[in-house]
Amino acid sequence: MAKPKKQPRPKAQTPKGFRDYFGxxxxxxxxxxxxxxxxxxxxxxxxxxxxxVETVETLGKFLPDVDRPNEGVFAWQEDDAGNAADWLALxxxxxxxxxxxxxxxxxxxxxxxxxxxxxxxxxxxxxxxxxxxxxxxxxxxxxxxxxxxxxxxxxxxxxxxxxxxxxxxxxxxxxxxxxxxxxxxxxxxxxxxxxxxxxxxxxxxxxxxxxxxxxxxxxxxxxxxxxxxxxxxxxxxxxxxxxxxxxxxxxxxxxxxxxxxxxxxxxxxxxxxxxxxxxxxxxxxxxxxxxxxxxxxxxxxxxxxxxxxxxxxxxxxxxxxxxxxxxxxxxxxxxxxxxxxxxxxxxxxxxxxxxxxxxxxxxxxxxxxxxxxxxxxxRGEDVAPEAGPVVITVMDRDRMADYQAMASELRAAGIRAEVYLGNPKNFGNQLKYADRRAAPIAVIEGAEEQARGIVQIKDLALGAKIAQNASVEEWKAQPAQFECPRGEMVAQIAGRLGLE
Amino acid sequence: MAKPKKQPRPKAQTPKGFRDYFGxxxxxxxxxxxxxxxxxxxxxxxxxxxxxVETVETLGKFLPDVDRPNEGVFAWQEDDAGNAADWLALxxxxxxxxxxxxxxxxxxxxxxxxxxxxxxxxxxxxxxxxxxxxxxxxxxxxxxxxxxxxxxxxxxxxxxxxxxxxxxxxxxxxxxxxxxxxxxxxxxxxxxxxxxxxxxxxxxxxxxxxxxxxxxxxxxxxxxxxxxxxxxxxxxxxxxxxxxxxxxxxxxxxxxxxxxxxxxxxxxxxxxxxxxxxxxxxxxxxxxxxxxxxxxxxxxxxxxxxxxxxxxxxxxxxxxxxxxxxxxxxxxxxxxxxxxxxxxxxxxxxxxxxxxxxxxxxxxxxxxxxxxxxxxxxRGEDVAPEAGPVVITVMDRDRMADYQAMASELRAAGIRAEVYLGNPKNFGNQLKYADRRAAPIAVIEGAEEQARGIVQIKDLALGAKIAQNASVEEWKAQPAQFECPRGEMVAQIAGRLGLE
CATH class of the missing domain: 3.30.930.10 (Bira Bifunctional Protein; Domain 2)
Structure with a gap:
């Protein structure tokens, strides 16, 4: 087989008049x-x-005078090895x-x-x-x-x-x-x-x-x-x-x-x-x-x-x-x-x-x-944007199994959760990612936390609210970041999300 | 404008390789x-x-069989008034x-x-x-x-x-x-x-x-x-x-x-x-x-x-x-x-x-x-076929509004219901229709019932069961057809359907 010719890069775009829908x-x-x-x-x-797909005949869009379908439909002729073939259309x-x-x-x-x-x-x-x-x-x-x-x-x-x-x-x-x-x-x-x-x-x-x-x-x-x-x-x-x-x-x-x-x-x-x-x-x-x-x-x-x-x-x-x-x-x-x-x-x-x-x-x-x-x-009657997942950050890339297990536990409790799967080197990027995902909560467990048997829970939704307009009293009453025993992680997060 | 030529009737069928899905x-x-x-x-x-729809370029390389590029997709060329036009494909x-x-x-x-x-x-x-x-x-x-x-x-x-x-x-x-x-x-x-x-x-x-x-x-x-x-x-x-x-x-x-x-x-x-x-x-x-x-x-x-x-x-x-x-x-x-x-x-x-x-x-x-x-x-793990609607039969075609009102009341109670909309002349056809719809219940209200302020309720699901294997006692204990005051119709039907 001849090698395929090198082709120019295709343009990454929807065809004219079509669009994508997200989330x-x-x-x-x-x-x-x-x-x-x-x-x-x-x-x-x-x-x-x-x-x-229907035959053009079914759609009633066949133009007998020109032997081709009406221009209002997307149509093509079936490939039938030289035989008279149906026109099909969307x-x-x-x-x-x-x-x-x-x-x-x-x-x-x-x-x-x-x-x-x-x-x-x-x-x-x-x-x-x-x-x-x-x-x-x-x-x-x-x-x-x-x-x-x-x-x-x-x-x-x-x-x-x-x-x-x-x-x-x-x-x-x-x-x-x-x-x-x-x-x-x-x-x-x-x-x-x-x-x-x-x-x-x-x-x-x-x-x-x-x-x-x-x-x-x-x-x-x-x-x-x-x-x-x-x-x-x-x-x-x-x-x-x-x-x-x-x-x-x-x-x-x-x-x-x-x-x-x-x-x-x-x-x-x-x-x-x-x-x-x-x-x-x-x-x-x-x-x-x-x-x-x-x-x-x-x-x-x-x-x-x-x-x-x-x-x-x-x-x-x-x-x-x-x-x-x-x-x-x-x-x-x-x-x-x-x-x-x-x-x-x-x-x-x-x-x-x-x-x-x-x-x-x-x-x-x-x-x-x-x-x-x-x-x-x-009318502004959009529902609120979808809640993002809880993001488990990765402090030690050799401990992916532990982080995945945290996500599993949260999911088993009906909580949307994911482990950060990008390059974990820069922790700031992980928090930026959590932000982009509209994550309500991020979980952090590095070597120190692991040794102490705890996890850090960062309430990003609350953090954003506090950043906007919290009094000192409010901030003290409900801190946006706190630690809890690893065994209580799911219950604590469920509580913060109002899922108790 | 010339009159269009008379066309032969189109065949009522799906294109080869496509199918319809029902209910x-x-x-x-x-x-x-x-x-x-x-x-x-x-x-x-x-x-x-x-x-x-995507451009063929976008799909280009990913055709499953490298020996037959493009033939594996349904594709057509955009109609762009003589200009070089994109190929589109499903x-x-x-x-x-x-x-x-x-x-x-x-x-x-x-x-x-x-x-x-x-x-x-x-x-x-x-x-x-x-x-x-x-x-x-x-x-x-x-x-x-x-x-x-x-x-x-x-x-x-x-x-x-x-x-x-x-x-x-x-x-x-x-x-x-x-x-x-x-x-x-x-x-x-x-x-x-x-x-x-x-x-x-x-x-x-x-x-x-x-x-x-x-x-x-x-x-x-x-x-x-x-x-x-x-x-x-x-x-x-x-x-x-x-x-x-x-x-x-x-x-x-x-x-x-x-x-x-x-x-x-x-x-x-x-x-x-x-x-x-x-x-x-x-x-x-x-x-x-x-x-x-x-x-x-x-x-x-x-x-x-x-x-x-x-x-x-x-x-x-x-x-x-x-x-x-x-x-x-x-x-x-x-x-x-x-x-x-x-x-x-x-x-x-x-x-x-x-x-x-x-x-x-x-x-x-x-x-x-x-x-x-x-x-x-x-594996035989099909769910049971969908339950059909309650069918309100039509005894008097001038009283469609009353029959539609019955259906409305049932729907308001969350019960699937419809009025028979075919030719009401032959009552047998109405019951055959109810059967074909897998209707659990048919409602009958003719002139006599109306005068007495009642409706007849025909429990078709039970009737079918009784026809198969009921003892006389069972049949007497829960008859498949009974009358009730018009005002109790919804409650009676909800009861029969186990929706109380």
Whole structure:
């Protein structure tokens, strides 16, 4: 074999748009996922974990005209020794894999099938500040339940989940709308012809995306997109739907249809959808959902009908919902702003049909776990950083076994502990290390201590506190360094850590 | 826009070599990861989560088979509008990302840096029975600790971890060896020249992989690979290292050097490595590790020196270790066999150097979590299947709100509960559904029950037990279906579930 060529050193960096998570960042997220899973489980949802990799066909992201996958996914072609090989891709959400599972195992799964899933998803998109190409979702979906009682249940569960992870009632709102109502409005605006549903598809897509950008663009921006189009600050022009003013008014009327309470809002919507059958059916559904929620105690302080919520995805067929955090945070520009959406979902009755040809009703919600964590951080509700371990310093490198035994004893008592494993020569470095590890306590046992059968215990947490603001009396009452018999080490440390 | 061509229905299936995990399969794994993380954390290891995607450069050197670079990973090229773009790939282990992190953040991390990581890794390999292309690892590594005390600590922690997840002492063995000893033997066998370390690299790779296959091929198979090569059952020929019989004897002598206790084994190894400096240093290290472990109570019933363990990876530079389960399981062929290795690791002092040019000592272990779960399953130590939810049946579809309220009340009491959300028309289907969900209890409230202010509670778990083997007395003493006032529903169900 030829010797490999000498290669230049690789750069030590994450790929663009990806990042690393350290210590408490990891454990906080894990705890949040655990909390969410507990609520989902109590509602009867079962865990499902699919692999990160799916065929591009399953994801519905294959572009037949160019014979390659959509650019939004990370995809590659299987290597199959010259044979026609599948394109594989990283999942970009947890819904497409669920649709595949619901079709693949339809004989074996209970129906309805309630499942939850959590894990990373990947988007091949341009990264931006705080916007990564891998992030966590935590989804719950019900497959096989045609009734909007399933949608109402998901909305109630979403409220419970947000409260379980620490968002107080009053600090969030679950906003509910219905695509059927939007379709009714589209009929009235002349971009949906019930007798030929495929007409005006492009225009409807533009209308949907325009409404979805209301928060960012405001009403004027949305109006521009509904009409001739819009030029953004960079000069780029986004094509509009080409509606005239009267029709734009109808759509904007829909977006602004929210009134003081659910009854007034639905009354206003009834005016807007006029004779459209789809529109009226959608309003009936909204009323049923609101009624079910109210009956279970999820009143307008937690869930409301809001026609401005449409969700950007094309596949929704009925109710759609979104959880918005209503408190203000300080943005990177120093300006106060609403935190915005942390979860969303809706009914998608056609996704499983793609595989089986048979209609399978489905509805669900996806929580953006990383955004939710960011929201809690932005409010300063980070938990305290993880406590570091007790550090056993090394005074005599030939006595590692003794130091390891100390650490073992502490661990057996449930105390996080470690022996210093760097070069022990410079004792100052050992204490610097303990400091960097946020160690609450360091243990010192040199030859002298060993001869006397004692250890020195250095209470670093207390030391730091004393250094800041202790009176002489306090300092004398509880010294930050003291000695104790070796046999009492564990009990003394447990006491200092409040673990007695 | 042209209408998209009508596509054939996608096949609902996982890509070849990938699989889905349902319910208890997911929650059992999650619980095991949590248990392992707890032990790692108590030893002072901090969590790290890197993304699934790395540049191929970062992963570059660590491909497991040096003869087939790059094919072992799932890789694709970034799409960068015609510019030279990075190749990205899914991580195939958790070690290469750690080496990258240790280099990237070397100014900010404590040194030594103890970190643990858990999550899926991906291998672009031919799948086989029980062999998947995505599986979980749970690693702990110490970066920046040159002393073999770090290796001993990892071995002790591995013992604690296996016991924490339910492998009893006596049912596993941590086997320890040292690459330096193997190098000493290679010198003696004439395939390592200390004055020109790059000579015979290919031969040494063959020797290493041959020894690593001892379990599968037996001594005769290994001898063939050390010599002229080996033809397997399919007729494929694997090239051998080309050693003559005398040299093969030296290598086989090493593999079979294990004796009754550590002292005898190291004495035998000293004979084998003769004057090799590397070999003698390696034996000293083995003695230090064994001594440290013994002093902490990890004696030969849990950890032993075994020269037959070499680990297949090329990057190890010192101690290597492997945890083997020693109990027998029944294989798919009905034959009893040892379960084998569930974890492995060792010292790799050169991985971080690839990025920085500076030597950074490192050692660590990787637990194959899916294999460990399989081992517990093979022993019949599966936990019982998850308890299903209480199912509230739907007798009157206009009263969904009442049924949902029942489920809410149960959940508020910590009881898993759900309303039946399928078509309620056929009551038999509702009970079949409850059965399929392994529901312990079904609740029934029709018009008559409502009028009387009661509910019917059907104890399905008890019903199943009675159907199997109840006496008339038992049946009378605790009927499987009974009625109770609506207001007592939660208390009655909690009682039946043993939750009072």
């Amino acid at each position: 408490a960042e990891v454990t906080r997220r894990r705890a949040m996922l655990e909390t969410i899973a507990k609520v989902y489980h109590r509602y009867g949802f079962d865990a499902l974990e699919t692999s990160a 999942r970009y959400d947890l819904t497409a894999p669920l649709a595949r599972v619901a079709a693949q195992y339809r004989q074996d799964l209970p129906s309805p099938y309630r499942r939850y899933a959590m894990g990373p998803v990947w988007r091949n998109e341009k990264p931006g500040p705080g916007r990564f190409r891998q992030f966590y979702q935590c989804d719950a979906d019900t497959v096989g339940a045609p009734s909007v009682a399933a949608d109402a249940e998901i909305c109630a569960m979403l409220c419970d989940t947000l409260e379980a992870v620490g968002i107080a009632r009053g600090d969030y709102m679950v906003k509910i709308n219905n695509r059927k109502v939007l379709n009714g409005v589209m009929e009235m605006a002349g971009v949906l012809d019930p007798s030929d549903p495929s007409r005006f598809e492009t225009e409807r897509g533009i209308v949907l995306r325009a409404i979805d950008k209301l928060d960012r663009l405001g009403v004027a921006g949305v109006r521009a997109l509904l009409g001739e189009g819009r030029r953004d600050e960079s000069g780029d022009v986004t094509r509009g739907a080409g509606l005239d003013e009267a029709r734009i008014d109808i759509v904007i009327g829909f977006v602004e249809a929210r009134r003081g309470d659910a009854a007034e809002t639905t009354a206003r919507l009834r005016e807007l959808v006029g004779s459209s059958e789809a529109g009226r059916a959608g309003i009936d559904e909204l009323e049923t959902i609101a009624g079910l929620l109210r009956a279970q105690g999820y009143g307008p302080e937690r869930a409301e009908i809001d026609p401005a919520v449409v969700r950007g995805l094309g596949y929704y067929t009925g109710p759609v919902f979104e959880a918005e955090l209503t408190f203000e945070i300080t943005g990177e520009d120093g300006q106060a702003r609403n935190f915005g959406s942390v979860a969303g979902g809706g009914r998608y009755d056609d996704l499983v049909k793609r595989f089986t040809g048979q209609e399978v009703p489905a509805t669900g919600v996806s929580i953006g776990v990383d955004r939710l964590l960011a929201a809690l951080s932005a | 208890a399969e997911v929650t059992r794994r999650r619980a095991m990861l949590e248990t392992i993380a707890k032990v790692y954390h108590r030893y002072g290891f901090d969590a790290l989560e890197t993304s699934a 991580r195939y282990d958790l070690t290469a990302p750690l080496a990258r992190v240790a280099a990237q953040y070397r100014q900010d991390l404590p040194s030594p840096y103890r970190r643990y990581a858990m999550g899926p890794v991906w291998r672009n390999e031919k799948p086989g029975p029980g062999r998947f292309r995505q599986f979980y690892q749970c690693d702990a590594d110490t970066v920046g600790a040159p002393s073999v005390a770090a290796d001993a600590e990892i071995c002790a922690m591995l013992c604690d971890t296996l016991e924490a997840v339910g492998i009893a002492r006596g049912d596993y063995m941590v086997k320890i060896n040292n690459r330096k000893v193997l190098n000493g033997v290679m010198e003696m066998a004439g395939v390592l020249d200390p004055s020109d370390p790059s000579r015979f690299e290919t031969e040494r790779g063959i020797v290493l992989r041959a020894i690593d296959k001892l379990d599968r091929l037996g001594v005769a198979g290994v001898r063939a690979l050390l010599g002229e090569g080996r033809r397997d059952e399919s007729g494929d020929v694997t090239r051998g290292a080309g050693l003559d019989e005398a040299r093969i004897d030296i290598v086989i002598g090493f593999v079979e050097a294990r004796r009754g206790d550590a002292a005898e084994t190291t004495a035998r190894l000293r004979e084998l490595v003769g004057s090799s400096e590397a070999g003698r240093a390696g034996i000293d290290e083995l003695e230090t590790i064994a001594g440290l472990l013994r002093a902490q109570g990890y004696g030969p019933e849990r950890a032993e020196i075994d020269p037959a363990v070499v680990r297949g990876l090329g990057y190890y530079t010192g101690p290597v270790f492997e945890a083997e389960l020693t109990f027998e399981i029944t294989g798919e062929d009905g034959q009893a066999r040892n379960f084998g290795s569930v974890a492995g690791g060792g010292r790799y002092d050169d991985l971080v150097k690839r990025f920085t040019g500076q030597e950074v000592p490192a050692t660590g272990v990787s637990i194959g979590v899916d294999r460990l779960l399989a081992a517990l399953s093979a």
